[in-house]
Amino acid sequence: MTHLPSEAYLTTTFMHPSSSGPSSPKLQLQLSIPIPTRDPVYYISDGNTVLLVETTLFKVHRSTLTKDKSTFDSMFSLDSDLRSSSGQSSSSSVTAGAEGESDDNPIRLQGDTADEFRALLWALYALxxxxxxxxxxxANHLQLFNLSRITHKYQFRSIEAWALTALTNYYTRPSHSPSLDxxxxxxxxxxxxxxxxxxxxxxxxxxxxxxxxxLACGKDVGLAIGVAERLNLRGLLGLxxxxxxxxxxxxxxxxxxLTRSQRVRLLSGHYALGRLWERLPNEPPTLAHSPRCTGGAQVRCNQAWAALWRSTLDMGKQVLPLQYADILGKIMLAESVVKALVEREIPTQGMLDAMPWCKDNALAATAGKVxxxxxxxxxxxxxxx
Incomplete structure (x- = not known):
């Protein structure tokens, strides 16, 4: 097959069935079919296997694709067994050539992109x-992304693990800030x-x-709900x-x-979180007592903690009025107030006097509730x- 330019197309013109005769209207339908082209890097002259991905032809070494005990290893082994059993003796088979032996009869990979397959070959042939x-x-993060996807699909286990580690390193760097689109x-x-x-x-x-x-900026909230529901990411879904x-x-x-069902869930959440906020002042988190806090001291400590918990929630409402159903904002504000009291950043007004050994535990209990x-x-x- 001649190596055509990357933008080459085969154009076929069809005459409309109702158009016949010299005086008939010339209504035509044109169908443009892209012609496969050879990849400029991974069409390797001494390769022995031709694959077609989208409209790109790749010619590589079969032994390279079978590394890492990938799906290709099983696929090629099965193909070899089938050829051995059939004998490849017919003249038509000899004329056409086995699948993958020429540009005219390549192995066709479905569901992959040329960029993904190119990323795989980069990893297999890279220095x-x-x-x-x-x-x-x-790092070329788009290349790593494509590599991670295709190695997962074809079970290149060690390469997949390496690619995901490299991609994670890229996205967890403090300076990195990817956008949505x-x-x-x-x-x-x-x-x-x-x-x-x-x-x-x-x-x-x-x-x-x-x-x-x-979400903190109020951006792409509906999109986040859809993604979290589809992938069952409970933490992200709630937020x-x-x-x-x-x-x-x-x-x-x-x-x-947003779907109708999602709007119903929002109404349900508004009601449920409002009810939770009404109950919270009378339901202080369980306090883990210090070994020194025993007997009557523990009773007094529990009473002081319950009073501190109620006062903290009330104090939060007074300091920064929040929406009725903003339970997360309110409880996080309560945590900040308890922290400020324990660390004496604000006057305690005697609220911690009855729990001298359990103050830090009160902060831990509040953080646990958050x-x-x-x-x-x-x-x-x-x-x-």
Whole structure:
């Protein structure tokens, strides 16, 4: 096959069936079919296997594709067994050639992009110094993203692990701040999907941190709800619903990404979180007492802690009035107040006098309550009003 320019197309013109005769209207339908072209780097002259990905032809060494006990190893072994059993004796088989032996009969890979397959070949053929760059700030993160996807699909286990580590290193650098929609890097949605697909916890955490930043700014909240529901990311889902809740009913109704069921869950969450806030002042978190706090001292300590808890929640309402259903904001504010009291950044007014050995435990109990609410936030947004 002649190596055609990358933009070459085969154009076929069809005459409309109703058009016949010299006086018939010339209604035509044109169909442009892209002609496969050879990859400029990975169409290797001494390669022995031709593959077609999208409209790009790759010619590589079969032994290279079978590294790491990948799916290609099993695929080629099966193909070899089938050829041995059939004998490849017919003249038509000899004329056409086996699949993968020529540009005219390549192995066709479905569901992959040329960029993904190119990233795989880069990893398989790269020199050591080229691979080392991937672990530095100069890494090509889009290449690593494509590599992670395709190695997961074809079970290049060790290469997948390496690529995910390199990608995680890139996205967890303090200076990095990916946006949701750019042309030169995977979107935050794609990054989250990849981390979930590959069960890469550190990468998923890095993506979640960036979702939280978006939610804190009130951006892409409906998108975050959809992603979190689809991938069953409970922590992110609760935060996303809570962020949408605070934007108000008018905003929910106007957001085109929200479904009717999601709006019902928002109403349910508003009611449930309001009820929770009403109960909280009378339900102080369990306090773990110091070994020195025993007997009657422990009773007095529990009473003081209950009073401190109620006062802290009331103090929070007075310092910074928050929305009725902003349970997360209120409980985090309460944590800040307890911390300021324990560390004597604000006057204690005698509230800590009855719990001299358990003050730090009070702060730990409050922090535990904050985490509990954060972890279970999604449970308040149900389909039942």
């Amino acid at each position: 050591p110094h080229e691979l080392t760059v991937a672990l530095t700030p100069k 750019t042309s030169d890097e995977p979107s935050l949605v794609q990054l989250t999907e990849l981390a979930s697909l590959c069960e890469q916890r550190d990468l998923l955490e890095a993506a979640t941190v960036r979702w939280k930043r978006q 996303a619903y809570h962020a949408m809740l605070l934007q108000g009913r008018e905003h929910w109704d106007a957001d085109p990404l 985490k509990e609410i954060q972890d279970t936030l999604a449970d308040y947004f149900t389909d039942v009003l």
